Amino acid sequence: MNAFRSTLFSSAVILAAGVSIAPVIAATPDNMLIIANRIDDITTLDPAQSFEFAGSDVNRNLYSKLVGFDPANLSGGYIPALADSWDVSEDGKTITFTMREGVTFESGNAVTAQDVEWSLRRVITLNKTPSFILSQFGFTPENVAETIVADGNTISITTDKRYATSFVLNCLTATVGSIIDSQTAMEHEVDGDLANEWLRTNAAGSGAYTLGSWKPDESVTLVANNDFFRGAPEMQRVIVRNIQESATQRLLLENGDIDVARNLNPEDVAGVALVDGIAVDSELRGRLMYISMNQKNEILANPKVIEALKYLIDYEGMQNGFLNGQYTIHQAFLPATYLGEIDDAPFTLDVEKAKALLAEAGYADGFEIGIVVREAQERIEIAQSIQNTFAQAGITVSIQVGTGKQILGIYRAREHDIYVGAWGPDYPDPNTNAGTFAFNPDNSDEAGATGLLAWRNSWSIPEMSEATLAAVVENDRDARAAMYEAIQREHQQTSPFAVMFQKIEQTGRAENVQGLSLGGAITAVSYWNVTK
Amino acid sequence: MAMAEQSRKGRRRSPLFGIAKKTGSTLLTVVATMLGLLFVTFFIGRVMPVDPVLSIVGERATQEQYQAVFLELGLDKSLFTQFFIYLGDVVQGDFGKSLRTGFPVWDDVTRVFPATLELATLGTLIGVFIGVPLGVLAAVKRGTWIDQVARVVALIGYSMPVFWLAIIGLMVLYGKLGWVSGPGRVDIYFEDIVPSVTGMILIDSIIARDWTIFWNAVSHIILPASLLGYYSLAYISRMTRSFMLEQLSAEYITTARVKGMSEWAVVWKHAFGNIKVPLITVIALSYAGLLEGSVLTEIIFSWPGIGKYITISLLSADMNAVMGGTVVVGLVFVLLNIFAELLYKFFDPRAK
Numbered sequence: 023m024n025a026f027r028s029t030l031f032s033s034a035v036i037l038a039a040g041v042s043i044a045p046v047i048a049a050t051p052d053n054m055l056i057i058a059n060r061i062d063d064i065t066t067l068d069p070a071q072s073f074e075f076a077g078s079d080v081n082r083n084l085y086s087k088l089v090g091f092d093p094a095n096l097s098g099g100y101i102p103a104l105a106d107s108w109d110v111s112e113d114g115k116t117i118t119f120t121m122r123e124g125v126t127f128e129s130g131n132a133v134t135a136q137d138v139e140w141s142l143r144r145v146i147t148l149n150k151t152p153s154f155i156l157s158q159f160g161f162t163p164e165n166v167a168e169t170i171v172a173d174g175n176t177i178s179i180t181t182d183k184r185y186a187t188s189f190v191l192n193c194l195t196a197t198v199g200s201i202i203d204s205q206t207a208m209e210h211e212v213d214g215d216l217a218n219e220w221l222r223t224n225a226a227g228s229g230a231y232t233l234g235s236w237k238p239d240e241s242v243t244l245v246a247n248n249d250f251f252r253g254a255p256e257m258q259r260v261i262v263r264n265i266q267e268s269a270t271q272r273l274l275l276e277n278g279d280i281d282v283a284r285n286l287n288p289e290d291v292a293g294v295a296l297v298d299g300i301a302v303d304s305e306l307r308g309r310l311m312y313i314s315m316n317q318k319n320e321i322l323a324n325p326k327v328i329e330a331l332k333y334l335i336d337y338e339g340m341q342n343g344f345l346n347g348q349y350t351i352h353q354a355f356l357p358a359t360y361l362g363e364i365d366d367a368p369f370t371l372d373v374e375k376a377k378a379l380l381a382e383a384g385y386a387d388g389f390e391i392g393i394v395v396r397e398a399q400e401r402i403e404i405a406q407s408i409q410n411t412f413a414q415a416g417i418t419v420s421i422q423v424g425t426g427k428q429i430l431g432i433y434r435a436r437e438h439d440i441y442v443g444a445w446g447p448d449y450p451d452p453n454t455n456a457g458t459f460a461f462n463p464d465n466s467d468e469a470g471a472t473g474l475l476a477w478r479n480s481w482s483i484p485e486m487s488e489a490t491l492a493a494v495v496e497n498d499r500d501a502r503a504a505m506y507e508a509i510q511r512e513h514q515q516t517s518p519f520a521v522m523f524q525k526i527e528q529t530g531r532a533e534n535v536q537g538l539s540l541g542g543a544i545t546a547v548s549y550w551n552v553t554k
Numbered sequence: 555m556a557m558a559e560q561s562r563k564g565r566r567r568s569p570l571f572g573i574a575k576k577t578g579s580t581l582l583t584v585v586a587t588m589l590g591l592l593f594v595t596f597f598i599g600r601v602m603p604v605d606p607v608l609s610i611v612g613e614r615a616t617q618e619q620y621q622a623v624f625l626e627l628g629l630d631k632s633l634f635t636q637f638f639i640y641l642g643d644v645v646q647g648d649f650g651k652s653l654r655t656g657f658p659v660w661d662d663v664t665r666v667f668p669a670t671l672e673l674a675t676l677g678t679l680i681g682v683f684i685g686v687p688l689g690v691l692a693a694v695k696r697g698t699w700i701d702q703v704a705r706v707v708a709l710i711g712y713s714m715p716v717f718w719l720a721i722i723g724l725m726v727l728y729g730k731l732g733w734v735s736g737p738g739r740v741d742i743y744f745e746d747i748v749p750s751v752t753g754m755i756l757i758d759s760i761i762a763r764d765w766t767i768f769w770n771a772v773s774h775i776i777l778p779a780s781l782l783g784y785y786s787l788a789y790i791s792r793m794t795r796s797f798m799l800e801q802l803s804a805e806y807i808t809t810a811r812v813k814g815m816s817e818w819a820v821v822w823k824h825a826f827g828n829i830k831v832p833l834i835t836v837i838a839l840s841y842a843g844l845l846e847g848s849v850l851t852e853i854i855f856s857w858p859g860i861g862k863y864i865t866i867s868l869l870s871a872d873m874n875a876v877m878g879g880t881v882v883v884g885l886v887f888v889l890l891n892i893f894a895e896l897l898y899k900f901f902d903p904r905a906k
Contacts, residue, residue, distance in 0.1 A: 056742055062866055065610065065654055073612050149622075151615040222656040235746065238655035238662065239866060240858045243745075261742050266853045269721050270737050273729045279736050427605045430613060448614065473614065 049278045052554050055257040055535065058265040058274055059284040062239050068221040069141075069200035071150040076262075078197050078546040080242055083260070085200035085227035086251070088119055088138065088177075089191050091450075093539035093548040097359065100191050104133055104201055104228070104251075105177075108191075114184035114497070117191075119177050125251045127203035128225075128232045135172035140204035142170050142179070144216050152198050154473075155449050158457075159190060186497050188361070192451035195545065202226055230255045230550035239264050244549070255550040275300060275530050281554075282538065283530040288347045294530040301533045304347070308357045308543035309446040309525035310455075311349060311404065313393075315518040317480040319439050321391065322518065326383035332369045332520045333376040334411050344403045345523060352524035354510040355459040357543040361499070362452045362506025368514065373414045380415055388416025395421060395442040396429040404522075405442050434472040436480050445475065450544035452506045453494050459519060460509050461490040479518050486512065584888050591884040592644070595877055596637050604871035610653055627653075640877070649881070650874040654867060659878035662863065667882055668753030669739060670852070670859035673779055674844035680783025681790050682837055688787070689794025693802060694821055704791060711788025716781065720854040723777055735773040737856035744770055778855045782848055786840040793836045797829035830901045838894040842887050 050056045061076040069081050090103035105119035125133040143166040145153050160182025161169055169180045181190065193199065202217075203226035210220035225233040230250040234243035242262045248254035263280070265271050271283035272290040276297055286294065295302045315322035315331065322328065337351045352358060353367045380386060391412075395405040402423060409419040419440075424432075432438050447454040462476035462483050463469075471477035486509060493505040513519070527540055537551040607623045608615075628636055643650060649659035692704035728736045735741065739755050748755070748762040756775065759768035801807065802825050810820050847861020860879055867875035 051743065054743070062654075066656055073614070149619060151612045151619055154614070154616070219656075237665070237858070238652075238657065239863065241742075241745070261745075263738065263742060263856065265737065265856050267721075270724065270854055270856065273724055274736050277729060277732075277736060279741070425604065427608060430608075470617070473616065 049532070049534075050281055053256065053258040055260045055282070055538075055549060055552055055554075056280045057260070057262045057282040057284060058271040058280045059262050060266060061242060061262055061264045062266075064236070064238070064242070066222040067225055067233070067236065068150075068218055069197050069202065069227075070145045070148045070153065071218065071222070072197055073150075073152045075546070079262070079541075080233075080236075080244070081197045081200060082229070082541070082546040083231045083244055083549050084225045084229045084233055085197075085202070086125075086133075086229050087199040087201060088194050089199075090195055091541075091545050093541070093551050094537070096539065096542045096544060099188075099361075100195055104138070110187050114187075115182075116178050116180040117187065119179075121175050121177065122251065123175075125228055126249055127206065127228045128247055129203055129206045131203055131205050133201060133203075133228050135175060135177040137204045138177045138201050139170055139172035141200065141202045142166075144202070145198045146170075148216060148218060152196070152448070155193050155196050155198050159185065159193075184495050186494055186502055188497075188499060188502070189451050189453055189494050193449045196449040197546075200227060203228070230548070231260060234259070250550065252550065256553050257549055260549045272530065275532070278532070281532045281535045284527070284540075286528060286530050288528075291347055291528045291530065299533050301531050303529045303531055303538075303540075305527050305529070305540045306350070306358055306543050307446075307525040307527050307540070308360075309444055310352065310355070310357060310521055311401075311442075311444050311523040311525075312355075312519050312521040313404075313408065314441050314443060314475065314479045314520075316436060316438050316440070317482070317518055318436055319391075321385065321389050322439065324383045324385075325516065326379045327385065328518055329515070330376040330379035330383065330415070331412070331417075333372045333379070334408070334415055334417070335369070335520060335522060336371045336407055336411050337367070337522055338370065340404060340407050341523065343407075345400065347528055348400070348526060349523035350526055351522070353521050354514055355455045355519065355521055356452050356506060356510060357447060357455070357524050359543045360447070360450070360452050360455075362493075362503040362510070364507050364510050366511070366514065369520070371411060373411070376415050380417075386416075388418065390418045390420070392439040393419055393421050393442060394429050394432050394438045394440070395423055396426045397423050401442050401444070408440075408442075433478055436467075436478060441479075443475075447543065452502075453490070456490045456493065456506060456509060459517070460513050461487045463487045475519070476517075481518055580892060584885075584892075587888055588881065588884060591880060592641065592877065593637070595880045596640065596873070597633065599868075599871075599873040599876055600633055600636075602868075602871065604869070606653060606871040606873060609870045609872070644877075644881070649878040652867065652872055652875040652878075654870050654872040654875060659874050662875060663860065663878050663882050664753065666858055666860045666863045666879075669857055670845060670847045670861065672754040672756060673775060673782060673851075673857060673859060674841060674847075676775060676779035677782030677844050678786055678837065678841040680780060681786030681840060684783070685787035685790030686794050686833070689791040690798055690821065690826060692791065692795045693798030696799065701795075704795070708788040708792050711784050715850075716785065716848065717850040717854055719784075720778070720781055720851055723781060724854070727777055734777045735770065737774075737854070739774055739857065740767060740771050741774075778851050778857060781851060782844055786844065789840055790833075790836060794829070794833060797832055798825055801825040801828050831898050834894050834897050834901070838890050842890045845886050845890075846883050 059076065063074040064077045064080065065074065066072050067077060067080060069085055072078065072081055086104050088103060088105040089100040092098060092101055104122055104125060106122045108117050108119045110117050121133070121135050127133060142156065145156050146161045146166050147163045171178055206226040207217035207221060211217045212219055223236060230247055231244035232247050234245040236242045241264060244260040246255045246258045265274065268285055268287040268290045271286055272294055274280045275283040275294060291302055294300045315328060317323045341349060341351050351367055353369060354364045356363050358365065380388065393405050393408065395401050405421050409421060412419050433441050445455070458473065458475045460476065460483065462471065462474050462481060464471065465477060465480060465482035469477065476483060489505065489509050493502055493509065496502040496505060529540065531538065534554050536553050539551065540547045606627060607620055607629065610623050611619050624630065628639060651657065652659050652662050655662055688704050692701045695701055724736065727734045744767050748758045748764050748767055751758050751761050755771040756768065759771060807820060807825060810824055847859045847864065849861040849865045851857065852859040852862040860883065864876055864879040867879065
């Protein structure tokens with residue numbers, strides 16, 4: 023085998039030996055940040071439509087919002103951005119923002135309250151997928167003329183009822199809250215599309231960067247906006263190059279051709295960690311892995327069975343095995359770092375306890391059950407691990423693997439037994455997950471609430487739904503956090519959801535690059551604090 | 555008498571008439587092939603278990619948003635209606651927009667195809683200039699160590715997975731030795747500097763007379779091109795060897811040798827002269843194969859070529875992009891075939 027390999031090596035060497043070029047530049051230029059990432063999920067850059075990870079990363083740097091996060095202090099919560107300050111009306115339904123003075127778009131146009139009015143109304147009118155983040159406050163295409171109104175230097179938004187101010191403001195930090203240069207955009211409007219088509223591949227914002235170019239599957243180039251209201255970014259160009267392969271990203275990083283590698287697999291992370299001049303960062307992201315049990319299934323509807331199955335998952339084994347470094351154990355529906363997070367992890371693999379619970383439930387000899395899972399490597403491995411540990415209590419699991427469309431179809435139609443799922447928060451407010459894991463006001467088939475995970479699992483929870491609703495209107499931050507903690511503790515015990523893991527993103531970084539924030543669990547990456 | 559005259563006239567008209575007829579029938583073949591290709595790709599694309607609507611609106615979309623896009627894409631119409639609408643647009647030169655990238659498919663394809671063309675051409679050149687002499691040599695020196703070495707080289711080329719060889723090549727030649735540049739077509743600082751004329755950076759940099767970028771591009775392309783070249787070399791050298799063996803055992807070769815011709819003339823003039831036609835077919839096929847885009851090579855080398863483009867589009871059910879890409883690849887296949895046929899005529903008087 024060795025002789026064989028060395029033949030291979032030498033033949034490769036001979037083939038390429040014809041040309042020997044001077045070594046490449048050892049490090050990237052000082053004012054340029056070069057990142058390797060998988061960016062082929064970007065389908066549009068229009069903030070009213072973009073809803074993918076890589077797209078959010080780009081938008082966060084191109085556009086500013088009324089309120090935003092300080093990348094250096096994400097846990098500090100939202101801070102004023104294009105809005106200088108805000109007042110809440112007495113009835114709690116209207117928030118009036120006063121605009122920051124002297125901020126301009128990349129075109130040179132001033133950022134005005136009218137731009138805010140146009141941008142937010144546009145989200146509702148276009149009604150693209152992420153519009154629910156704003157329309158959940160009762161905005162409709164018919165009422166935006168009264169509910170989102172600019173007046174001189176102020177903009178007021180009026181919700182259909184009283185909500186916690188923090189809930190509304192957290193939603194305004196999402197990509198849909200981006201403020202667009204209405205004048206520039208409308209010059210490119212075609213057939214009343216509010217420049218949807220143009221903004222798909224162009225940008226008109228007031229962020230730290232402007233769009234140099236976006237070449238699908240190849241690269242996104244951002245050019246510094248030196249008039250950025252928080253100060254000119256040090257990195258004058260940021261280039262995100264689409265590199266699919268982990269091994270390739272690692273080679274580029276080790277050779278100094280890129281500064282940051284964002285998709286290294288565990289082996290490559292371990293490899294680069296040993297290299298001088300390269301640091302590995304681990305940042306918690308918002309994505310959760312869970313399994314859920316359809317309550318239409320008589321066996322799974324038994325509370326004892328639900329509890330037993332939660333003791334039949336090898337959380338630690340998976341975390342330290344194939345999920346090593348990529349996921350950490352987390353057993354509550356709010357990701358760590360969210361308001362109201364809890365870090366209790368009451369469940370561990372305990373076959374004896376599970377057997378006792380199953381016996382109490384009348385299933386001492388186990389039962390047969392199906393798991394549906396989509397064809398993603400880590401999810402299939404989770405399903406297999408569960409199949410293995412369930413078997414130890416006499417439960418026979420059959421795994422059905424399918425494409426995303428097939429499996430999601432089964433799940434939305436409530437036809438599964440057990441589903442292996444992943445869920446990422448849509449906006450940085452606890453309601454983003456509470457409103458789907460712990461909210462299901464009408465469990466009937468006719469309700470068709472396919473967007474709610476609780477409904478998809480036929481879990482009828484009138485009281486918990488009330489509690490979730492109450493939490494969105496609580497204005498006292500601490501009281502609100504306590505409400506979510508209580509809901510999660512109950513959810514953890516009684517719900518047919520076994521939340522298992524939270525995502526960790528591991529990044530390889532050249533040590534001289536400082537201040538890069540990927541956005542944690544609440545937002546996307548920002549480049550304007552980066553220094554070298 | 556009248557008939558005879560007519561037929562003589564007919565015969566006199568025949569050269570021009572023949573060319574027109576030939577061109578006509580070639581055109582007809584091209585059109586029929588393309589139509590068939592479009593038809594098959596279209597219907598395979600529609601039965602794939604990937605939902606184009608879902609890949610646009612995402613999993614969180616409401617039923618209403620889903621429906622809006624469903625109608626916008628015309629998916630409510632029958633498959634045949636959809637096909638004819640598409641065909642009508644294509645005839646007018648409109649391949650539609652890529653659902654995934656948001657750009658017109660034609661723009662996308664003209665952006666990615668030159669990258670593949672550049673790589674495949676260089677790869678084929680390497681394959682031909684090394685593979686053909688190697689094959690001839692192996693045939694002439696049949697059974698000697700030269701033949702054995704040629705066989706091993708070809709066998710490895712056949713059996714090594716391309717991604718493995720690609721990663722090893724990158725690790726050694728780029729990672730350890732630094733002889734070649736890494737993935738991508740040029741260093742990232744050099745991107746978008748030379749104006750794009752042909753879309754092929756080697757040629758564009760020559761046009762712009764920017765030698766720094768030219769050499770940088772060479773240092774980037776040499777490894778993937780060598781790899782592809784290696785694979786086509788393996789195929790071409792094996793085929794050359796077997797064509798040559800067949801010729802060398804023929805009686806006319808013995809006759810030539812008996813007449814006292816030099817070995818050089820026997821091999822290159824007589825034997826090789828007779829394998830040119832089948833060899834052209836082999837080379838054209840191998841070139842066409844590379845022009846489809848080598849997906850794995852393109853992914854590992856972050857080469858923005860058409861293979862990667864079609865594959866990613868297919869996985870996200872972006873059928874406009876898949877069809878546009880397939881049409882271009884199909885057209886290239888057909889054109890290469892016609893070109894090979896023309897070459898036959900040039901090399902083989904009988905084909906006239």
